[in-house]
Amino acid sequence: MxxxxxxxxxxxxxxxxxxxxxxxxxxxxxxxxxxxxxxxxxxxxxxxxxxxxxxxxxxxxxxxxxxxxxxxxxxxxxxxxxxxxxxxxxxxxxxxxxxxxxxxxxAGLEYDKQALTEEYNNLKSSLIDEQKRVLYTILHAVDTNSGGMFFLYDHGGTGKTFLWRTLTAAIRSTGNIVIAVASSGIASLLLLSGRTAHSKFSIPVPTEQQSTYIDYLKSRAILASTIDVVDQLNEKVLKSVPGQEKEYLSSDKADIDNNSDISSEVLITEFLNSLTTSGLPNHKLY
Ligand SMILES: Nc1ncnc2c1ncn2[C@@H]1O[C@H](COP(=O)(O)OP(=O)(O)OP(=O)(O)O)[C@@H](O)[C@H]1O
Incomplete structure:
Protein backbone atom coordinates (compact mmCIF):
# COMPACT_ATOMS: atom_id res chain seq x y z
CA MET A 1 0.00 0.00 0.00
CA ALA A 107 9.24 27.85 4.52
CA GLY A 108 9.54 30.29 1.61
CA LEU A 109 13.33 29.95 1.62
CA GLU A 110 13.48 26.23 2.17
CA TYR A 111 14.49 25.18 -1.33
CA ASP A 112 17.50 23.49 -2.85
CA LYS A 113 18.89 26.44 -4.79
CA GLN A 114 21.25 24.36 -6.87
CA ALA A 115 18.49 22.00 -7.99
CA LEU A 116 16.30 24.99 -8.77
CA THR A 117 19.04 26.65 -10.80
CA GLU A 118 19.37 23.48 -12.87
CA GLU A 119 15.61 23.29 -13.26
CA TYR A 120 15.48 26.94 -14.30
CA ASN A 121 18.22 26.52 -16.92
CA ASN A 122 16.53 23.41 -18.19
CA LEU A 123 13.07 25.01 -18.50
CA LYS A 124 14.47 28.25 -19.88
CA SER A 125 16.28 26.46 -22.69
CA SER A 126 12.99 25.24 -24.14
CA LEU A 127 10.98 28.48 -23.85
CA ILE A 128 9.68 29.94 -27.06
CA ASP A 129 10.41 33.61 -27.82
CA GLU A 130 7.08 34.88 -26.53
CA GLN A 131 7.52 33.02 -23.24
CA LYS A 132 11.08 34.35 -22.94
CA ARG A 133 9.85 37.91 -23.44
CA VAL A 134 7.36 37.52 -20.59
CA LEU A 135 9.95 35.80 -18.38
CA TYR A 136 12.55 38.54 -18.78
CA THR A 137 9.99 41.34 -18.34
CA ILE A 138 8.88 39.92 -15.01
CA LEU A 139 12.38 39.01 -13.85
CA HIS A 140 13.48 42.54 -14.65
CA ALA A 141 10.70 43.92 -12.44
CA VAL A 142 11.85 41.59 -9.63
CA ASP A 143 15.56 42.30 -10.05
CA THR A 144 15.11 46.08 -10.14
CA ASN A 145 12.55 45.94 -7.35
CA SER A 146 10.26 48.04 -9.53
CA GLY A 147 7.18 45.94 -8.77
CA GLY A 148 4.27 45.51 -11.08
CA MET A 149 1.21 43.50 -11.79
CA PHE A 150 1.27 41.16 -14.76
CA PHE A 151 -1.62 39.22 -16.24
CA LEU A 152 -0.73 36.26 -18.39
CA TYR A 153 -3.57 34.96 -20.49
CA ASP A 154 -3.96 32.80 -23.55
CA HIS A 155 -5.77 29.71 -24.72
CA GLY A 156 -5.52 26.50 -22.73
CA GLY A 157 -2.36 24.49 -23.24
CA THR A 158 -0.29 27.37 -24.59
CA GLY A 159 2.35 27.22 -21.85
CA LYS A 160 1.22 29.59 -19.07
CA THR A 161 1.85 27.07 -16.29
CA PHE A 162 5.15 26.08 -17.88
CA LEU A 163 6.22 29.72 -17.84
CA TRP A 164 5.03 30.07 -14.26
CA ARG A 165 7.18 27.12 -13.24
CA THR A 166 10.19 28.69 -14.99
CA LEU A 167 9.61 32.00 -13.22
CA THR A 168 9.17 30.32 -9.85
CA ALA A 169 12.38 28.33 -10.27
CA ALA A 170 14.26 31.46 -11.39
CA ILE A 171 13.19 33.52 -8.40
CA ARG A 172 13.49 30.79 -5.76
CA SER A 173 16.91 29.73 -7.06
CA THR A 174 18.26 33.17 -6.14
CA GLY A 175 16.99 32.89 -2.57
CA ASN A 176 13.93 35.04 -3.05
CA ILE A 177 10.45 34.11 -1.95
CA VAL A 178 7.59 33.22 -4.27
CA ILE A 179 4.14 32.89 -2.76
CA ALA A 180 2.26 30.64 -5.16
CA VAL A 181 -1.47 30.97 -4.83
CA ALA A 182 -4.43 30.06 -6.99
CA SER A 183 -8.11 30.69 -6.58
CA SER A 184 -9.04 27.02 -6.41
CA GLY A 185 -7.57 23.95 -4.78
CA ILE A 186 -7.27 22.08 -8.08
CA ALA A 187 -5.44 24.97 -9.76
CA SER A 188 -3.09 25.30 -6.77
CA LEU A 189 -1.93 21.71 -7.34
CA LEU A 190 -0.32 22.83 -10.59
CA LEU A 191 1.91 25.33 -8.78
CA LEU A 192 5.08 24.36 -6.95
CA SER A 193 4.14 24.52 -3.25
CA GLY A 194 0.93 26.19 -4.32
CA ARG A 195 -1.91 27.01 -1.95
CA THR A 196 -5.29 28.59 -2.43
CA ALA A 197 -5.30 32.33 -1.84
CA HIS A 198 -7.92 32.10 0.92
CA SER A 199 -5.83 29.49 2.77
CA LYS A 200 -2.49 31.25 2.39
CA PHE A 201 -3.74 34.69 3.37
CA SER A 202 -6.34 33.39 5.81
CA ILE A 203 -9.17 35.09 3.91
CA PRO A 204 -12.33 34.03 5.70
CA VAL A 205 -14.84 32.29 3.47
CA PRO A 206 -18.42 33.26 4.31
CA THR A 207 -20.89 30.54 5.09
CA GLU A 208 -24.13 32.44 4.44
CA GLN A 209 -26.13 30.64 1.83
CA GLN A 210 -26.88 33.69 -0.28
CA SER A 211 -23.28 34.77 -0.76
CA THR A 212 -21.06 32.53 -2.79
CA TYR A 213 -17.35 32.07 -2.42
CA ILE A 214 -16.68 33.60 -5.86
CA ASP A 215 -18.84 36.67 -5.10
CA TYR A 216 -17.01 37.15 -1.83
CA LEU A 217 -13.53 37.04 -3.37
CA LYS A 218 -14.58 39.11 -6.39
CA SER A 219 -15.14 42.13 -4.18
CA ARG A 220 -11.70 41.77 -2.60
CA ALA A 221 -9.23 40.41 -5.11
CA ILE A 222 -8.61 40.19 -8.82
CA LEU A 223 -9.04 36.58 -9.85
CA ALA A 224 -7.50 34.86 -12.80
CA SER A 225 -9.95 32.37 -14.23
CA THR A 226 -9.00 28.77 -13.71
CA ILE A 227 -10.14 25.77 -15.67
CA ASP A 228 -12.76 24.76 -13.13
CA VAL A 229 -14.20 28.29 -12.95
CA VAL A 230 -14.34 28.39 -16.75
CA ASP A 231 -16.07 24.99 -16.71
CA GLN A 232 -18.65 26.22 -14.19
CA LEU A 233 -19.34 29.32 -16.28
CA ASN A 234 -19.52 27.19 -19.40
CA GLU A 235 -22.10 24.98 -17.78
CA LYS A 236 -24.10 27.98 -16.57
CA VAL A 237 -24.14 29.58 -20.03
CA LEU A 238 -25.09 26.30 -21.71
CA LYS A 239 -27.97 25.87 -19.26
CA SER A 240 -29.33 29.30 -20.21
CA VAL A 241 -29.37 28.44 -23.94
CA PRO A 242 -32.95 27.62 -25.01
CA GLY A 243 -33.61 24.17 -26.40
CA GLN A 244 -33.11 20.69 -25.16
CA GLU A 245 -29.69 19.66 -23.99
CA LYS A 246 -28.24 16.57 -25.58
CA GLU A 247 -25.39 14.68 -23.98
CA TYR A 248 -23.19 12.43 -26.06
CA LEU A 249 -21.38 9.68 -24.21
CA SER A 250 -18.03 8.18 -25.15
CA SER A 251 -17.25 4.54 -24.58
CA ASP A 252 -13.74 3.91 -23.36
CA LYS A 253 -11.73 2.21 -20.66
CA ALA A 254 -8.44 2.85 -18.90
CA ASP A 255 -5.53 0.89 -20.30
CA ILE A 256 -3.82 -0.42 -17.16
CA ASP A 257 -0.38 -1.81 -17.60
CA ASN A 258 0.11 -5.04 -15.63
CA ASN A 259 3.28 -3.64 -14.09
CA SER A 260 1.68 -0.34 -13.20
CA ASP A 261 1.21 0.77 -9.61
CA ILE A 262 -2.19 2.20 -10.53
CA SER A 263 -4.98 -0.07 -9.44
CA SER A 264 -7.88 -0.48 -11.85
CA GLU A 265 -10.38 0.08 -9.00
CA VAL A 266 -9.15 3.66 -8.70
CA LEU A 267 -9.80 4.59 -12.31
CA ILE A 268 -13.53 4.33 -12.01
CA THR A 269 -15.76 6.05 -14.56
CA GLU A 270 -16.83 8.73 -12.04
CA PHE A 271 -13.20 9.67 -11.43
CA LEU A 272 -12.33 9.72 -15.15
CA ASN A 273 -15.40 11.88 -15.81
CA SER A 274 -14.20 14.36 -13.20
CA LEU A 275 -11.03 15.05 -15.21
CA THR A 276 -10.90 17.82 -17.74
CA THR A 277 -7.84 17.88 -19.90
CA SER A 278 -6.35 20.84 -21.63
CA GLY A 279 -6.70 20.48 -25.40
CA LEU A 280 -9.48 17.87 -25.21
CA PRO A 281 -13.17 18.72 -25.22
CA ASN A 282 -15.04 17.84 -22.03
CA HIS A 283 -16.40 14.36 -22.17
CA LYS A 284 -18.53 11.81 -20.41
CA LEU A 285 -17.63 8.14 -20.45
CA TYR A 286 -20.10 5.40 -19.66
N1 LIG B 1 8.30 26.03 -23.98
C1 LIG B 1 7.85 24.79 -23.74
N2 LIG B 1 8.66 23.73 -23.95
C2 LIG B 1 8.23 22.48 -23.73
N3 LIG B 1 6.99 22.16 -23.32
C3 LIG B 1 6.14 23.17 -23.10
C4 LIG B 1 6.52 24.54 -23.31
N4 LIG B 1 5.47 25.32 -23.00
C5 LIG B 1 4.48 24.48 -22.63
N5 LIG B 1 4.88 23.20 -22.69
C6 LIG B 1 4.09 22.00 -22.39
O1 LIG B 1 2.82 22.15 -23.02
C7 LIG B 1 1.80 21.62 -22.19
C8 LIG B 1 0.76 22.70 -21.91
O2 LIG B 1 1.40 23.77 -21.21
P1 LIG B 1 0.79 24.43 -19.90
O3 LIG B 1 0.18 23.41 -19.02
O4 LIG B 1 1.84 25.31 -19.34
O5 LIG B 1 -0.36 25.29 -20.57
P2 LIG B 1 -1.41 26.30 -19.88
O6 LIG B 1 -1.45 27.49 -20.77
O7 LIG B 1 -1.03 26.54 -18.47
O8 LIG B 1 -2.72 25.45 -19.99
P3 LIG B 1 -4.13 25.69 -19.21
O9 LIG B 1 -4.56 27.09 -19.47
O10 LIG B 1 -5.03 24.69 -19.86
O11 LIG B 1 -3.85 25.38 -17.77
C9 LIG B 1 2.48 21.10 -20.94
O12 LIG B 1 2.70 19.71 -21.09
C10 LIG B 1 3.80 21.85 -20.91
O13 LIG B 1 4.80 21.09 -20.24
Whole structure:
Protein backbone atom coordinates (compact mmCIF):
# COMPACT_ATOMS: atom_id res chain seq x y z
CA MET A 1 0.00 0.00 0.00
CA UNK A 2 2.86 2.36 0.88
CA UNK A 3 4.52 1.70 -2.46
CA UNK A 4 1.26 2.46 -4.22
CA UNK A 5 0.73 5.70 -2.33
CA UNK A 6 4.25 6.83 -3.17
CA UNK A 7 4.03 5.91 -6.82
CA UNK A 8 0.64 7.17 -7.89
CA UNK A 9 0.55 10.10 -10.27
CA UNK A 10 3.87 11.46 -8.98
CA UNK A 11 2.18 13.40 -6.13
CA UNK A 12 3.98 13.54 -2.78
CA UNK A 13 2.27 10.91 -0.53
CA UNK A 14 0.73 13.46 1.84
CA UNK A 15 -0.80 15.42 -1.01
CA UNK A 16 -2.02 12.24 -2.67
CA UNK A 17 -3.67 11.10 0.56
CA UNK A 18 -5.52 14.42 0.76
CA UNK A 19 -6.64 14.16 -2.87
CA UNK A 20 -7.93 10.62 -2.31
CA UNK A 21 -9.83 11.87 0.75
CA UNK A 22 -11.30 14.84 -1.10
CA UNK A 23 -12.50 12.66 -3.97
CA UNK A 24 -13.92 10.09 -1.53
CA UNK A 25 -11.74 7.41 -3.05
CA UNK A 26 -10.84 5.74 0.24
CA UNK A 27 -13.57 3.56 1.73
CA UNK A 28 -11.66 3.33 5.05
CA UNK A 29 -9.38 6.37 5.31
CA UNK A 30 -8.49 5.62 8.94
CA UNK A 31 -7.12 2.19 7.93
CA UNK A 32 -4.99 3.74 5.18
CA UNK A 33 -3.84 6.40 7.66
CA UNK A 34 -2.86 3.79 10.27
CA UNK A 35 -0.87 1.80 7.71
CA UNK A 36 0.82 4.69 5.97
CA UNK A 37 1.15 7.52 8.51
CA UNK A 38 4.93 7.10 8.80
CA UNK A 39 5.26 7.45 5.02
CA UNK A 40 2.93 10.47 5.05
CA UNK A 41 4.97 12.13 7.80
CA UNK A 42 8.13 11.78 5.76
CA UNK A 43 9.94 15.11 5.78
CA UNK A 44 8.12 16.59 8.77
CA UNK A 45 10.96 15.97 11.25
CA UNK A 46 13.40 17.49 8.77
CA UNK A 47 11.09 20.47 8.25
CA UNK A 48 10.63 21.02 11.99
CA UNK A 49 14.37 20.77 12.62
CA UNK A 50 15.19 23.26 9.95
CA UNK A 51 12.36 25.63 10.96
CA UNK A 52 13.51 25.60 14.57
CA UNK A 53 17.16 25.69 13.51
CA UNK A 54 17.77 22.81 15.90
CA UNK A 55 19.14 19.67 14.28
CA UNK A 56 18.77 17.74 17.56
CA UNK A 57 15.07 18.48 17.90
CA UNK A 58 13.37 15.29 19.06
CA UNK A 59 9.79 14.61 18.07
CA UNK A 60 7.84 11.76 19.65
CA UNK A 61 5.72 9.42 17.54
CA UNK A 62 2.56 10.97 18.99
CA UNK A 63 3.76 14.49 18.21
CA UNK A 64 4.79 13.46 14.70
CA UNK A 65 1.37 11.92 14.02
CA UNK A 66 -0.22 15.07 15.35
CA UNK A 67 1.94 17.30 13.12
CA UNK A 68 1.08 15.16 10.11
CA UNK A 69 -2.62 15.40 10.92
CA UNK A 70 -2.21 19.19 11.24
CA UNK A 71 -0.71 19.28 7.73
CA UNK A 72 -3.52 17.10 6.37
CA UNK A 73 -6.13 19.29 8.05
CA UNK A 74 -4.52 22.44 6.61
CA UNK A 75 -4.48 20.95 3.11
CA UNK A 76 -8.07 19.71 3.45
CA UNK A 77 -9.19 23.22 4.43
CA UNK A 78 -8.04 24.44 1.01
CA UNK A 79 -10.77 22.17 -0.40
CA UNK A 80 -13.26 23.37 2.24
CA UNK A 81 -13.03 19.94 3.89
CA UNK A 82 -11.86 18.77 7.29
CA UNK A 83 -10.66 15.54 8.87
CA UNK A 84 -13.90 15.70 10.84
CA UNK A 85 -15.69 14.91 7.56
CA UNK A 86 -14.02 11.49 7.51
CA UNK A 87 -14.86 9.75 10.78
CA UNK A 88 -13.29 7.84 12.45
CA UNK A 89 -10.16 9.56 11.14
CA UNK A 90 -8.16 11.10 13.97
CA UNK A 91 -8.19 14.86 14.37
CA UNK A 92 -5.09 16.77 15.55
CA UNK A 93 -5.40 17.23 19.29
CA UNK A 94 -3.93 20.70 19.13
CA UNK A 95 -1.95 22.81 16.73
CA UNK A 96 1.69 22.31 17.56
CA UNK A 97 3.94 25.30 17.34
CA UNK A 98 7.42 23.88 17.37
CA UNK A 99 8.57 26.44 14.88
CA UNK A 100 10.58 29.36 16.08
CA UNK A 101 11.06 32.61 14.20
CA UNK A 102 8.99 33.43 11.14
CA UNK A 103 7.94 30.04 9.83
CA UNK A 104 6.42 31.55 6.67
CA UNK A 105 9.73 33.11 5.68
CA UNK A 106 11.62 29.95 6.62
CA ALA A 107 9.24 27.85 4.52
CA GLY A 108 9.54 30.29 1.61
CA LEU A 109 13.33 29.95 1.62
CA GLU A 110 13.48 26.23 2.17
CA TYR A 111 14.49 25.18 -1.33
CA ASP A 112 17.50 23.49 -2.85
CA LYS A 113 18.89 26.44 -4.79
CA GLN A 114 21.25 24.36 -6.87
CA ALA A 115 18.49 22.00 -7.99
CA LEU A 116 16.30 24.99 -8.77
CA THR A 117 19.04 26.65 -10.80
CA GLU A 118 19.37 23.48 -12.87
CA GLU A 119 15.61 23.29 -13.26
CA TYR A 120 15.48 26.94 -14.30
CA ASN A 121 18.22 26.52 -16.92
CA ASN A 122 16.53 23.41 -18.19
CA LEU A 123 13.07 25.01 -18.50
CA LYS A 124 14.47 28.25 -19.88
CA SER A 125 16.28 26.46 -22.69
CA SER A 126 12.99 25.24 -24.14
CA LEU A 127 10.98 28.48 -23.85
CA ILE A 128 9.68 29.94 -27.06
CA ASP A 129 10.41 33.61 -27.82
CA GLU A 130 7.08 34.88 -26.53
CA GLN A 131 7.52 33.02 -23.24
CA LYS A 132 11.08 34.35 -22.94
CA ARG A 133 9.85 37.91 -23.44
CA VAL A 134 7.36 37.52 -20.59
CA LEU A 135 9.95 35.80 -18.38
CA TYR A 136 12.55 38.54 -18.78
CA THR A 137 9.99 41.34 -18.34
CA ILE A 138 8.88 39.92 -15.01
CA LEU A 139 12.38 39.01 -13.85
CA HIS A 140 13.48 42.54 -14.65
CA ALA A 141 10.70 43.92 -12.44
CA VAL A 142 11.85 41.59 -9.63
CA ASP A 143 15.56 42.30 -10.05
CA THR A 144 15.11 46.08 -10.14
CA ASN A 145 12.55 45.94 -7.35
CA SER A 146 10.26 48.04 -9.53
CA GLY A 147 7.18 45.94 -8.77
CA GLY A 148 4.27 45.51 -11.08
CA MET A 149 1.21 43.50 -11.79
CA PHE A 150 1.27 41.16 -14.76
CA PHE A 151 -1.62 39.22 -16.24
CA LEU A 152 -0.73 36.26 -18.39
CA TYR A 153 -3.57 34.96 -20.49
CA ASP A 154 -3.96 32.80 -23.55
CA HIS A 155 -5.77 29.71 -24.72
CA GLY A 156 -5.52 26.50 -22.73
CA GLY A 157 -2.36 24.49 -23.24
CA THR A 158 -0.29 27.37 -24.59
CA GLY A 159 2.35 27.22 -21.85
CA LYS A 160 1.22 29.59 -19.07
CA THR A 161 1.85 27.07 -16.29
CA PHE A 162 5.15 26.08 -17.88
CA LEU A 163 6.22 29.72 -17.84
CA TRP A 164 5.03 30.07 -14.26
CA ARG A 165 7.18 27.12 -13.24
CA THR A 166 10.19 28.69 -14.99
CA LEU A 167 9.61 32.00 -13.22
CA THR A 168 9.17 30.32 -9.85
CA ALA A 169 12.38 28.33 -10.27
CA ALA A 170 14.26 31.46 -11.39
CA ILE A 171 13.19 33.52 -8.40
CA ARG A 172 13.49 30.79 -5.76
CA SER A 173 16.91 29.73 -7.06
CA THR A 174 18.26 33.17 -6.14
CA GLY A 175 16.99 32.89 -2.57
CA ASN A 176 13.93 35.04 -3.05
CA ILE A 177 10.45 34.11 -1.95
CA VAL A 178 7.59 33.22 -4.27
CA ILE A 179 4.14 32.89 -2.76
CA ALA A 180 2.26 30.64 -5.16
CA VAL A 181 -1.47 30.97 -4.83
CA ALA A 182 -4.43 30.06 -6.99
CA SER A 183 -8.11 30.69 -6.58
CA SER A 184 -9.04 27.02 -6.41
CA GLY A 185 -7.57 23.95 -4.78
CA ILE A 186 -7.27 22.08 -8.08
CA ALA A 187 -5.44 24.97 -9.76
CA SER A 188 -3.09 25.30 -6.77
CA LEU A 189 -1.93 21.71 -7.34
CA LEU A 190 -0.32 22.83 -10.59
CA LEU A 191 1.91 25.33 -8.78
CA LEU A 192 5.08 24.36 -6.95
CA SER A 193 4.14 24.52 -3.25
CA GLY A 194 0.93 26.19 -4.32
CA ARG A 195 -1.91 27.01 -1.95
CA THR A 196 -5.29 28.59 -2.43
CA ALA A 197 -5.30 32.33 -1.84
CA HIS A 198 -7.92 32.10 0.92
CA SER A 199 -5.83 29.49 2.77
CA LYS A 200 -2.49 31.25 2.39
CA PHE A 201 -3.74 34.69 3.37
CA SER A 202 -6.34 33.39 5.81
CA ILE A 203 -9.17 35.09 3.91
CA PRO A 204 -12.33 34.03 5.70
CA VAL A 205 -14.84 32.29 3.47
CA PRO A 206 -18.42 33.26 4.31
CA THR A 207 -20.89 30.54 5.09
CA GLU A 208 -24.13 32.44 4.44
CA GLN A 209 -26.13 30.64 1.83
CA GLN A 210 -26.88 33.69 -0.28
CA SER A 211 -23.28 34.77 -0.76
CA THR A 212 -21.06 32.53 -2.79
CA TYR A 213 -17.35 32.07 -2.42
CA ILE A 214 -16.68 33.60 -5.86
CA ASP A 215 -18.84 36.67 -5.10
CA TYR A 216 -17.01 37.15 -1.83
CA LEU A 217 -13.53 37.04 -3.37
CA LYS A 218 -14.58 39.11 -6.39
CA SER A 219 -15.14 42.13 -4.18
CA ARG A 220 -11.70 41.77 -2.60
CA ALA A 221 -9.23 40.41 -5.11
CA ILE A 222 -8.61 40.19 -8.82
CA LEU A 223 -9.04 36.58 -9.85
CA ALA A 224 -7.50 34.86 -12.80
CA SER A 225 -9.95 32.37 -14.23
CA THR A 226 -9.00 28.77 -13.71
CA ILE A 227 -10.14 25.77 -15.67
CA ASP A 228 -12.76 24.76 -13.13
CA VAL A 229 -14.20 28.29 -12.95
CA VAL A 230 -14.34 28.39 -16.75
CA ASP A 231 -16.07 24.99 -16.71
CA GLN A 232 -18.65 26.22 -14.19
CA LEU A 233 -19.34 29.32 -16.28
CA ASN A 234 -19.52 27.19 -19.40
CA GLU A 235 -22.10 24.98 -17.78
CA LYS A 236 -24.10 27.98 -16.57
CA VAL A 237 -24.14 29.58 -20.03
CA LEU A 238 -25.09 26.30 -21.71
CA LYS A 239 -27.97 25.87 -19.26
CA SER A 240 -29.33 29.30 -20.21
CA VAL A 241 -29.37 28.44 -23.94
CA PRO A 242 -32.95 27.62 -25.01
CA GLY A 243 -33.61 24.17 -26.40
CA GLN A 244 -33.11 20.69 -25.16
CA GLU A 245 -29.69 19.66 -23.99
CA LYS A 246 -28.24 16.57 -25.58
CA GLU A 247 -25.39 14.68 -23.98
CA TYR A 248 -23.19 12.43 -26.06
CA LEU A 249 -21.38 9.68 -24.21
CA SER A 250 -18.03 8.18 -25.15
CA SER A 251 -17.25 4.54 -24.58
CA ASP A 252 -13.74 3.91 -23.36
CA LYS A 253 -11.73 2.21 -20.66
CA ALA A 254 -8.44 2.85 -18.90
CA ASP A 255 -5.53 0.89 -20.30
CA ILE A 256 -3.82 -0.42 -17.16
CA ASP A 257 -0.38 -1.81 -17.60
CA ASN A 258 0.11 -5.04 -15.63
CA ASN A 259 3.28 -3.64 -14.09
CA SER A 260 1.68 -0.34 -13.20
CA ASP A 261 1.21 0.77 -9.61
CA ILE A 262 -2.19 2.20 -10.53
CA SER A 263 -4.98 -0.07 -9.44
CA SER A 264 -7.88 -0.48 -11.85
CA GLU A 265 -10.38 0.08 -9.00
CA VAL A 266 -9.15 3.66 -8.70
CA LEU A 267 -9.80 4.59 -12.31
CA ILE A 268 -13.53 4.33 -12.01
CA THR A 269 -15.76 6.05 -14.56
CA GLU A 270 -16.83 8.73 -12.04
CA PHE A 271 -13.20 9.67 -11.43
CA LEU A 272 -12.33 9.72 -15.15
CA ASN A 273 -15.40 11.88 -15.81
CA SER A 274 -14.20 14.36 -13.20
CA LEU A 275 -11.03 15.05 -15.21
CA THR A 276 -10.90 17.82 -17.74
CA THR A 277 -7.84 17.88 -19.90
CA SER A 278 -6.35 20.84 -21.63
CA GLY A 279 -6.70 20.48 -25.40
CA LEU A 280 -9.48 17.87 -25.21
CA PRO A 281 -13.17 18.72 -25.22
CA ASN A 282 -15.04 17.84 -22.03
CA HIS A 283 -16.40 14.36 -22.17
CA LYS A 284 -18.53 11.81 -20.41
CA LEU A 285 -17.63 8.14 -20.45
CA TYR A 286 -20.10 5.40 -19.66
N1 LIG B 1 8.30 26.03 -23.98
C1 LIG B 1 7.85 24.79 -23.74
N2 LIG B 1 8.66 23.73 -23.95
C2 LIG B 1 8.23 22.48 -23.73
N3 LIG B 1 6.99 22.16 -23.32
C3 LIG B 1 6.14 23.17 -23.10
C4 LIG B 1 6.52 24.54 -23.31
N4 LIG B 1 5.47 25.32 -23.00
C5 LIG B 1 4.48 24.48 -22.63
N5 LIG B 1 4.88 23.20 -22.69
C6 LIG B 1 4.09 22.00 -22.39
O1 LIG B 1 2.82 22.15 -23.02
C7 LIG B 1 1.80 21.62 -22.19
C8 LIG B 1 0.76 22.70 -21.91
O2 LIG B 1 1.40 23.77 -21.21
P1 LIG B 1 0.79 24.43 -19.90
O3 LIG B 1 0.18 23.41 -19.02
O4 LIG B 1 1.84 25.31 -19.34
O5 LIG B 1 -0.36 25.29 -20.57
P2 LIG B 1 -1.41 26.30 -19.88
O6 LIG B 1 -1.45 27.49 -20.77
O7 LIG B 1 -1.03 26.54 -18.47
O8 LIG B 1 -2.72 25.45 -19.99
P3 LIG B 1 -4.13 25.69 -19.21
O9 LIG B 1 -4.56 27.09 -19.47
O10 LIG B 1 -5.03 24.69 -19.86
O11 LIG B 1 -3.85 25.38 -17.77
C9 LIG B 1 2.48 21.10 -20.94
O12 LIG B 1 2.70 19.71 -21.09
C10 LIG B 1 3.80 21.85 -20.91
O13 LIG B 1 4.80 21.09 -20.24
Missing amino acids: ERKLAGWFGFPPLQLFVILLVFNMLSQPHVVWEKTWSLLSDGIIYEQRSLSNNQDLDISKKELMNLTLCDIETMLRTYCKSLRDFPPMSFPTRHVHLQQGNSLIA
